[in-house]
Amino acid sequence: MEHFKEQLALILEEPTGLGREEIQPLLEVPPNVDLGDYAFPCFRLARAFKQPPAEIAARLAGELGENPLLERVTSAGPYLNFVLKRSVLAADILSRIRQEGQAYGSSSRGGGRAVVIDFSSPNIAKPFGVGHLRSTVIGHSLHRIYTFLGYRAVGINHLGDWGTQFGKIITAYKRWGSKGQLNRDPIGHLFQLYVRFHEEGEKNPRLDDEGRYWFKKLEEGNRETLDLWQTFRDLSLREFKRIYQILGIDFDSYQGESFYNDRLDSTIEEIVNKGITRESQGALIVDLGEDIPPCLLRKSDGATLYVTRDLSAAFYRYETYRFAKALYVVGADQILHFKQFFKVLELMGLEWADRCRHVPFGLVRFKDGKMSTRKGKVVLLEEVLNKAVQLSLDIIGEKNPSLADKERVARQVGIGAVIFGDLSNDRIKDVEFDWEKILDFSGETGPYIQYSHARICSILRREAPSQTAPLQGEAYTAKEEEALLLQLGRFPEAVERAADLNKPSVIARYLVDLARDFNQFYHHCPVLKAQGDIKQARLLLADAVRRVLAQGLYLLGIEAPEEM
Ligand code: ARG
Numbered sequence: 001m002e003h004f005k006e007q008l009a010l011i012l013e014e015p016t017g018l019g020r021e022e023i024q025p026l027l028e029v030p031p032n033v034d035l036g037d038y039a040f041p042c043f044r045l046a047r048a049f050k051q052p053p054a055e056i057a058a059r060l061a062g063e064l065g066e067n068p069l070l071e072r073v074t075s076a077g078p079y080l081n082f083v084l085k086r087s088v089l090a091a092d093i094l095s096r097i098r099q100e101g102q103a104y105g106s107s108s109r110g111g112g113r114a115v116v117i118d119f120s121s122p123n124i125a126k127p128f129g130v131g132h133l134r135s136t137v138i139g140h141s142l143h144r145i146y147t148f149l150g151y152r153a154v155g156i157n158h159l160g161d162w163g164t165q166f167g168k169i170i171t172a173y174k175r176w177g178s179k180g181q182l183n184r185d186p187i188g189h190l191f192q193l194y195v196r197f198h199e200e201g202e203k204n205p206r207l208d209d210e211g212r213y214w215f216k217k218l219e220e221g222n223r224e225t226l227d228l229w230q231t232f233r234d235l236s237l238r239e240f241k242r243i244y245q246i247l248g249i250d251f252d253s254y255q256g257e258s259f260y261n262d263r264l265d266s267t268i269e270e271i272v273n274k275g276i277t278r279e280s281q282g283a284l285i286v287d288l289g290e291d292i293p294p295c296l297l298r299k300s301d302g303a304t305l306y307v308t309r310d311l312s313a314a315f316y317r318y319e320t321y322r323f324a325k326a327l328y329v330v331g332a333d334q335i336l337h338f339k340q341f342f343k344v345l346e347l348m349g350l351e352w353a354d355r356c357r358h359v360p361f362g363l364v365r366f367k368d369g370k371m372s373t374r375k376g377k378v379v380l381l382e383e384v385l386n387k388a389v390q391l392s393l394d395i396i397g398e399k400n401p402s403l404a405d406k407e408r409v410a411r412q413v414g415i416g417a418v419i420f421g422d423l424s425n426d427r428i429k430d431v432e433f434d435w436e437k438i439l440d441f442s443g444e445t446g447p448y449i450q451y452s453h454a455r456i457c458s459i460l461r462r463e464a465p466s467q468t469a470p471l472q473g474e475a476y477t478a479k480e481e482e483a484l485l486l487q488l489g490r491f492p493e494a495v496e497r498a499a500d501l502n503k504p505s506v507i508a509r510y511l512v513d514l515a516r517d518f519n520q521f522y523h524h525c526p527v528l529k530a531q532g533d534i535k536q537a538r539l540l541l542a543d544a545v546r547r548v549l550a551q552g553l554y555l556l557g558i559e560a561p562e563e564m
Contacts, residue, residue: 004092007069008038008082015060016045033486036074036081037089043078053078086482087473093489095471097544102551105492110151113324116317117143117153120244120251121330123160124236125169125190128243130364130379130433131331137419138361138427139329140249140557141504148555149499154321158313159256161233163306165194167215170228171207172197174214186235212301219261219303233258246385247415248557260312264304267312268297274348288343295340310341318352325355327502332360332428359502362430364422384433389414391439392447396564399441409561413447414439416558420446423556424508444512446558449549452515456546457562459527465539475537480521484541487517491548495555504556511552518545 005027009020016023023040030039042053042060049056057075064073071083097104119139122132139155146153172193173182181189201207217225237254244250260267268284271277276286282300297308317326328338338358345353366379392414396406403409421438424445425431441447476485487510494510497503527538550560 004069004084004089005038008040011064011067011069012040015063017048018044030079030081035076035079036083038082038084040080040082041078042080085473086476086485089473089489090476090481090485091471091473093485094473094540094544097488097547098467098471098540101547102554104547105495105551106148106150107492107496108150109496110146110149110324112150112152114321115146115151115153116156116321116323116326117146117329118156118158118327119143119329120249121158121160121256122240123165124256125166125187125194125232126160127187127191128240128381130366130381130384133381133384133418134361134364134422134427134431135329135331136244136247136249137422137557138359138504139327140247141423141507141555142327142329142359142499142502144555144557145495145499145504145507148495151324154253154323155251156253156255156317157251158310159233159237159254159258162257162261162309164211164215164303166218166229166232167213168197168207168211169194169232170214170218170225171210173228182231182235186232187239190232190236215303243382243385246382247419248559255313257306257309257313260309260316263312263316264308267308267315268304270315271297271311271344271348276344276347286344286347288340288347292339292343293336295344307337307341307344310337311344314341314345314356318350323352323355325357326352327357327359329359329361332362334358335360357502359427361427364431364433367432367434385415385418387435388418388439391435392417395439395441395447400564403563409564412559412561413450413564416446416450416553418446419556419558420449420508423504424512426505427503446553447564449511449515449553450558450560451564452518453546453549453553453560454562454564455522456518456542456549459542460539460546462528463535463539465536465543469536471540472533472537475533476541478521478525480517480524481538481541484514484517484521484545487514488544488548491552494552498555507552507555511549511556514545514548514552518542518549 005024006020008027009023012018012023013020026044027038027040030036042056045051045056046053051059054075054077057078057080060080061073061075064070069085069088071085073083074081100106117139119142120132120136122128143153143155169190173190176196177193178189197207197211214225218229271286272284277284277297278287279285280294283296284298285294285296287294295307296305297311298304314326317323330338335358338360342353342356342358345356389411393406393410396403396410396413417438421433422431437443438445439447441451476482491510491514494506498506521541525538527535527542530538553560
């Protein structure tokens with residue numbers, strides 16, 4: 001609520017003798033809402049007034065008289081605390097939501113600068129597991145949040161489509177593969193082959209040599225081997241895209257690791273030219289100091305590595321997008337990789353090195369034993385999503401059997417529940433996946449937020465507020481109304497904070513609080529049964545909540561059905 005700060009700064013100019021540009025950044029939000037909406041610390045005035053800050057605060061509180069903006073001004077120690085007039089605040093927040101609609105909470109602070117977000121990035125020929133779900137939903141939400149704040153977000157799927165494992169898969173396919181099975185269930189078949197390679201490899205050490213041989217062929221550009229790899233890639237990507245479609249996600253680029261193959265020589269040369277590399281037993285490494293193990297750029301057999309391709313991709317992305325930030329939404333198990341990778345950029349003296357950020361997250365654990373990971377078996381995301389939709393359909397069938405288009409709503413609710421179940425946790429923590437918890441319509445869940453939204457839609461279907469009538473800030477007198485209005489006013493801050501911390505969970509928590517405040521309000525303040533101005537005011541408030549809930553869900557990548 002920056003413009004309130006502007007107005008407060010104006011009020012404070014005369015009594016403090018400071019300019020408004022000096023005052024505005026000093027205004028803070030007190031840690032405890034009971035203290036007031038804004039606080040001004042008087043430390044800065046002590047020298048000019050030759051008085052202790054607390055005395056200045058007490059004196060100024062007495063001197064600042066009536067003001068149409070302010071309910072009251074008090075002092076607490078060295079702080080001057082302001083309580084804005086509720087009616088002014090209410091009218092202000094509601095008029096902004098009414099005018100800006102879905103754009104409420106957005107800003108232009110990004111100024112069109114690029115934020116490159118590397119997310120999802122699954123490995124070809126391997127099942128898309130729930131582990132990759134986290135990266136996918138966090139990255140997608142960050143993409144929407146940054147876009148909302150005026151950045152040019154670029155979503156990149158850095159597919160794991162290159163590396164020594166492809167030599168292994170090709171070996172296994174040549175020995176035991178079946179074209180029919182490959183076409184029927186490409187990822188399932190390729191993963192089976194991969195597991196079998198490792199099982200048989202324990203008995204037969206020659207397999208590893210064979211794997212290296214085929215990877216070398218691949219790197220040399222051998223036609224037949226490349227064709228096979230291309231088939232594996234195409235089939236896998238087709239499967240991944242099916243999942244992205246279920247989730248409603250798309251990428252600006254699918255340039256995976258293989259895209260950088262013909263750039264790796266020049267990438268290595270660029271690093272060598274900085275004089276930070278050395279040979280060690282035939283391999284090329286960069287020493288990264290005492291605390292971080294050296295970074296291996298090229299093995300003694302000439303093979304490059306995951307990190308080499310990441311370095312190449314970073315150069316390419318900087319050249320292409322001139323990014324203000326480059327985010328890597330990748331599990332916390334790769335913290336060391338990103339430390340090494342970023343350290344190399346830093347040692348190279350690149351001015352943009354510190355614009356790169358690892359956005360790590362914890363593991364997903366399953367509470368339901370049946371879905372837990374077994375040896376050689378991964379929990380498939382698609383199974384999880386299907387089950388979520390099925391369970392939602394059961395719940396809807398029970399709660400609202402006459403609902404039209406149940407299937408579509410069940411998809412929105414089931415998928416929303418999985419996404420919200422993930423995003424409502426601080427990303428760095430491990431998540432426990434518990435079916436009952438994520439689908440609980442009255443818990444801190446996606447369905448609870450969606451249900452609150454649908455409930456408002458149903459109220460407004462019966463009577464819509466006038467969108468042109470003047471806003472009556474004085475009509476809101478109940479404490480539930482006040483709490484709800486203030487919470488609406490905090491939405492823009494929640495969005496900014498989510499971006500600053502790269503944590504969609506900030507918005508998820510915000511929505512839980514907003515939905516709860518709404519339900520409190522609705523419980524205590526009749527809407528459709530109220531009369532005249534009061535009714536109009538409450539309808540408008542409900543409408544504003546509806547918009548913010550829908551927009552908040554959108555920023556998380558979740559749909560907001562109007563009925564459920
Ligand atoms: N494919 C990798 C994995 O599944 C993740 C890649 C993340 N992105 C990156 N630029 N390293 O573990």
